[in-house]
Amino acid sequence: MIENARSLNIAASVILLAGMLYILGPLYLTLATASQSYEFLLRNGLAWYPGDQFFNNAARIFTETRIPIQMLNSLAVAFSLAIATCILSFLSAYAIVYFRIRWAGVAFALILATIMLPVDIRVITTYQVASNVFSPVNALLDVTGLNGLIAKAFGAPVQLELSVLNTHFGLIAPLVAHGTGTFLFRQFFLTLPKDLFKAARMDGAGPVRFMFDILLPLSRTSFAALFVLTFLSGWIQYLWPLVASSTPDMQTAVVGLARLLPDSDGEVPDFPMIMAGAVIVSLVPLLMIALLQRYLVQGLVLSEK
């Protein structure tokens, strides 16, 4: 403390209290309402204090909705997204930073550009590509005239078709195509001392050995940070899982939760059950934040530098 600034400290405390109230208020109301019955809601409106119906409501989420299986989907999507992003980002950043290649700058720019236009913007055409991942190949064959030749030789042009819609791969792949991880690893590699590389070279380490024995152990924290960050972003995705999955059993939990809200404004929906669903769906990521907050904060800060 530089000097005594009581007025400022009191103001700061009030601000922080208000901020915490803003964050926790909706969460508390969710929890309180999730533990009341539908009849209570109809009689009294929103619940300011918790009741004893939470397990009842939660049990209905587990028996009457598809949220249990959708939670497994979310888990699979978030986990594979995080793993794939970690591995692919690490490899590409390694190539860009540690090899004498002329196209390093171009490759990095191409990867980094993905941050600017998230999948929510390009959803219409990403959907089209996912509905047939070979469509670019087909188009290429058509444009180059190769297909004409093939048609002459074999009687029919090549039309490959493979839809990844409504598969786990299709749910994950477009989300992996995102440059934050590469950016994060590149920044980290650039902070490592050059002598490390020289020493490893002098000891006779080749590219593969250098990557596995030196870079990988040093990057442990970056991996953890990126893993937490991408896991959370995979879990909370909404628009892409919504369009990429066509059956309830393939949807993620967040999409399933949103589907519980009725479309029309008619009667009062069964909010206690829906709020119990919101609690259950948010439990995994919130638990993760509580346990791994250090890495999350680190990831957020690193992804900025």
Added chain:
Amino acid sequence: MTSESTLFSNRWLPVLLVAPFMLLIVLFFYVPIFQAFYWSFFLEQPFGGGSMFVGLDNFARVLSDREFWQAGGRTLVFMVTASSLAVLIPLILAVAADRKIRLSLPARNVLVWPKGVAGASIGVVFAFVFNPFVGILAPLNKAFPGIWAPGIDGTDAFITLIAAHVWSGIPFNFVILLAGLQSIPRTMQQAAAMDGAGPWRRIFDVQLPLIMPQLFLTLVLEFTESVTSAFALIDTITHGGPGGATTLLVYKIYKDGFSGYDLSGAATQTAILMVFVILLTAAQFVFLGRRINYER
């Protein structure tokens, strides 16, 4: 190659390392973007019914559509109000949390929580909390009927969206701005204090100018974020209503493409929106980025 070199000189290994990631990026990022622009010049039939080159007809159709301009205007209003609030509120909180007070530690913990709550989940929660019949404002509605009616009044619906957007935007902006504040050397604060600058004065003359890079970054990211991430909130809280009052462009594109099967129209609007986002980012870098001093 000499042992002095700080780089490997293998030729094919780096290609192999980048290839899988690049393949995914090309397939699911560049091809869709290319296709959006390509389709905007063609009339696409749904269900693969073939396509026809129509030149600028799609653009003429979209640009003469009143709903497109309304959705665009709403997107702009949402972008400006929601993202300035989503930077300003975390900024105030970060300045407060940067002080050594008892609440600072719990606040730093709690303010990161929304990162784990999906936009759609908080949308479901806010749809309930601000429900005019059973939500927190229901008592107010009993006293003054019709004062809070997000189902009828577009402004009320818009306010709900902004409140939910700011709520989920707090963690990232807060963490970035707080990290910026904490990297200011304490000696600078002390020097300013020695020169007679009071604590309030120091906030505006020392702290804020020194975290300009972080402020700039959060603002750039927040602008893009507010254009895109509003979808989950709209789809859960307002469904674009009432009467289209909360139909932002992302939502309109989704509706046109997936419910209306107007692929060309949706692709054209996507192309316009993408150009807008790219120009916006570029403009921010040219006009704001240049004025920022990154030196410490």
